[in-house]
Amino acid sequence: MDDLQAMAVFAAVVRLGSMSGAARQLGMTPSAVSQRVRALEAAHGVILLHRSTRKLRLTEVGQRVHAHCEALVHSAAQAREQLQLARDALEGELRLAAPVGFARHVGPALAPLLAQHPALKLRLLVDDQMIDLIEARIDLALRAGRMPDSSWVARRLCSFGWSLCAAPAYLARAGMPQRPADLAQHEWLGGDTRSEGGLMIELTGGDGAVERLRVEPRVVSNNQLTIQQLCATGLGLALLVRPDADDDLRAGRLVPLLSEWRLPTVPVWAVTPQREAQPAKVRHALAALQAVLRQLPGSAD
Template sequence: MTSQSWDDLKRMAVFASVVRHGSMSAAARALGMTPSAVSQQVRQLEHSGGVTLLHRSTRKLRLTEVGERYHAQCAAMAAAAQQARDELAASREQPGGELRMSAPVGFGRHIAPALGPLLQQHPGLRLRLLVDDARIDLIEARVDLAIRFGPLPDSGWAARRLGAMQWWLCAAPGWLTAHGSPADVAALTALPWVGFSREPGGLRLELRSPDGVTHPLQVQPRMASNNQLSIQQMCEGGLGVALLGSMDVHESLQAGRLVRLWPDWSFGTLDLWAVTPQRETQPAKVRHAVHALQAYLRQLPGVLD
């Protein structure tokens, strides 16, 4: 590539910066140049092409028709160059800066044990956690990493599977003392259930017996909530039986606040995902956080790879 070609590439990048920032002076500040040097680069670009790219006034800049077409190519070139720089930086940088993370309310309890060692190891890394059961827009909320459960809608975001949580049928010891354990699948339909309020028509379940036979089941919750933590609290309070996430109930089972019913049966699983707003090379803070989450989840009871 000739020196003239290198000069043209530089001028194209300067032109793209002028359009992006809206003025010569703003582009000059972003590029570490003087406004006159920026203006000269744009004029030389126009002179070499024999066209006018920008209409200039004392108050604003406006692209000409050919300038709009030319800018699209210049902007694509600048974006490709930035991506190449980001890939190099991501391969060598240490986790640092602010990691903005989103997770359902019920998963909040797992953040400290999962990411605590990472934060201790890298003092320059900061965490901002947003807990919300609603699926927020990652771009609008400027989220670097979101924890999601279940099927994911089609989107331009990148998703990495962290594992799968098993559903366990649980009840409080006091409730079992009063009502006893259900004897068969048919008896399950008559129980007071605690479940998600957003399920239309009740809970539709697929049970699998120890010998592999599948049993479809539909039950109508008597107590309902849109929050898994609230469902677990109502179950521990003796209000009924519930399907609870294996990763959430281990401590309650050990402490005797809950009892797992029919442990030899399968009540299904729920996939866990790490979702990021970009598919390109991830910054080190995101990569390390995903690896830490995977390592933590892998050692939890009832979580499958």
């Protein structure tokens, strides 16, 4: 590494014709420049420059070496340009992972970026299972809920509210629950919690009273969209993320239950595999996703 730095200093001396000129360009003192060149010569047992009080002259060896040192400096400059481009240019492939429920929001969020930057590509991996970011070479992943401890970097984008829902057909058959205790008597659909004891429901009333109960879902799936679809067919009650359920609620395919009781919110995270400065494609995607997600019904900062 010392050789490389000394070669760059030597190239600057020859290019600018003096130690003082090289020192000004490199932000060094003339004596430091001279020492670097002498150290390069001493390390390899050659003389690169004949020095006098008035001028410098390349030796035969110096002429041959100088061409390669200039090529080295040029290559380093090109490498810096590529690094700058990778940091600032919206190009290359953005590999993004998202749960099924989030996937429909990715298009509206990223479509303007893709339209404005033709060199930017998108590879979207949609799966409710946790994807290994390193193995799948993921640049950015959307996650919801509590984040486990890991070396990955999580940035909170927003939070989503839950909606307790059922289809009109189910309510016509089983009746409308009037209070939290009634929920235990109903059929339930739920996500795969991977824990015994069923699904924990926590509701907070207007007076601050908290009601907790545990229910055992009749139907379990790791796919929230499937749970929502089954709920809309009338199979039972389900806790659904409000932005996902909004269309069905507006259309009357689902009905909100116990609206005077509040449910906890679920945080939404953007996860990246490293802490270093992110390239432009990731930074701009993050900003675009956050802007769209925060505008969804039931979303909050």
